[in-house]
Amino acid sequence: MPALTVKLPDGSPLELGDGATGADAAAAIGPGLARAALAIRVAGEERDLAAPLTDGEEIEIVTARSEGALDLIRHDAAHVMATAVCELWPGTKVSIGPPIEGGFYYDFEFPEGVSISDADLERIEERMLEHIKADESFERTDIPVDEALERFRGEDQPYKVELIEDLISNEGVETVSLYRNGPFTDLCRGPHAPSTGRIEAVKLSSLAGAYWRGDETRQMLTRIYGTAFFSKKDLKQHLERIELAKANDHRRLGPELGLFTFRDESPGMPFWLPQGTVLLRLVREKVDEQLRKRAYVEVKTPEVMDVDLWHRSGHYENYRENMYFAEPVERDRDEEDRRFALKPMNCPGACLVFDSSRHSYRDLPLRMAEYGHVSRFERAGVLHGLLRVRAFTQDDAHVYCTPEQIEAEVIDICEAIDELYATFGFEDVKLELSTRPEKSIGEDAVWEAAEAALASALAKQDREYQLNPGDGAFYGPKIDFHVTDALGRSWQLGTCQLDFQMPERFDLSYQGADNANHRPVMIHRALLGSMERFIGILIEHHAGRFPDWLAPVQAAILPVADRHLDAARKLLGQLEAAGVRGRVDERAESVGRKIRDAELSKVPYMLIVGDREAESGGGSVRSHDAGDLGEMSAADLAARITSGPEA
């Protein structure tokens, strides 16, 4: 008579003896699975293989092939790393070491006077490999919290003590679990693989400072990043992918392709080069199409405005540390007391525009766009190529509407963003709904209503989103649109923010059908977010090789010899007349050389013009994608290139 029966994923029952564990279940199914088993999953929750099973449970054996298995051994690897670090630097205080996207990390506080550098990573790695080779088992013990506290206090591990204290006060736990592998024991929820030997390949990647619990007022710990895989081959592939991603980094491609550059004279503020400025214009044209289609008007407001305005808007109180202030050396007598600031946002300017004339309810929703160049002082350490700069152009707009119109407007904005991103080839876009932050203005009830309005607009569209409590703008909640860069880092692009505060502060009103004055609601929205950031992401998304319609130079015309220059220029003239962006390579170089250079500059089409083509008036076309396409006329080529993003 079996003591317990569990159910397998295919629905079949498995009978096991009394006190059977996950390992026993795996062994009962087959010896191969017993060897491959890492953990079990019961109702979506992972458990140790050594954990006892209960009668009637539905279980699944987790192996290297299971979803989430990499996280499991990466978590194992974090423990092994902590083991090695504590051995190499006795007295090191450990904190937390979770698996993350692509790897794992562990945060340490090294003993007084110890500072480690990249060179130490190799030593740690070697020590880790010894522990992995020794195939030490992970052993779990559950102990009462008092005992755990006493233990970690005795070991002078204050971070562990704090974690346990929080577990007691927040979750009311009475016992905690410890995991031991070799000489190292850690407070850990688990689960872990049976032993360290399951980590086939491990690599430490970098070193970084990280505040304890992400709080910049607290101790800075030393974080070590690494990754682990089930095979050396997987690790090698992973490292190759990272290399490839680095080659696609917009900070490398941008200057290389002549798109933009940065200079020490203005840290964090990009200089757009001729090719990049073409790109900027092309991107903007796509936004313009949306503005036309969705009945926006466009305005332009000053970059420098009186500090008084920023007091009125609340920016001075809530955003001052990010603002630049501008003072003239000399000033007129009657302006002596005036101070000015560079705009960090466009909204106050937009409100002044709204306020400059009377509005009827018939005018609403009033969709007022502005390509606004804003300046924001950002801390030096956060600057990141085009993705985080100190001056950028927003494809901004402010929609003034009635509360009843909010939902339709939010939906319209989301649709505009969808269409625009699809045009540029972005598919993996994540939405986030951010609610009231600590530093903010306005009544609670108003905030709640605004948050509810955004949530309901999202629900109407059946969109998935992540909730980010406390991450809203100081004047209202927002929906953000995120995409990732070449290295997998997520960046916010578009945004849609509700604002009941600004209309109040600027005393904005429209005249209703009832002849009375009413307060409009304001929606701040940016489709691409920042043109700079968007183009940075765009460069990485296309690895610098833009689709035909978006390439700054679409056709490189390559004369074979000097005598073909005239024919080449004539061909360029025809192409330009047909709307193609082209360039003649007039250098006295070989054709092979011109082709090579054109390929490296990622021009989609090359047109070779020699004796034959000079005669016919066309060009022999070589495309990067398809190689030699044979001879084509200027008209055919123009048709091919200018067919647009839908092609």
Next chain:
RNA sequence: GCCGGAGUAGCUCAGCUGGCAGAGCACCUGUCUUGUAAACAGGAGGUCACGGGUUCGAUCCCCGUCUCCGGCUCCA
């Protein structure tokens, strides 16, 4: 801002223990007149990020500053 790393020609990088600053590519000049990913020769190009210190002597060692890179925090 904080932790760790880096800064040598336009770019990618050498430069030993402190002893006259180097290469390839790019650039300029000349020759070649080229047919689908690099013709040949010559030339020019440096405040070794910046400021200070140690030293007979500093690209090299020390201190400070700036910028960049990887993170943390923050954010479009």
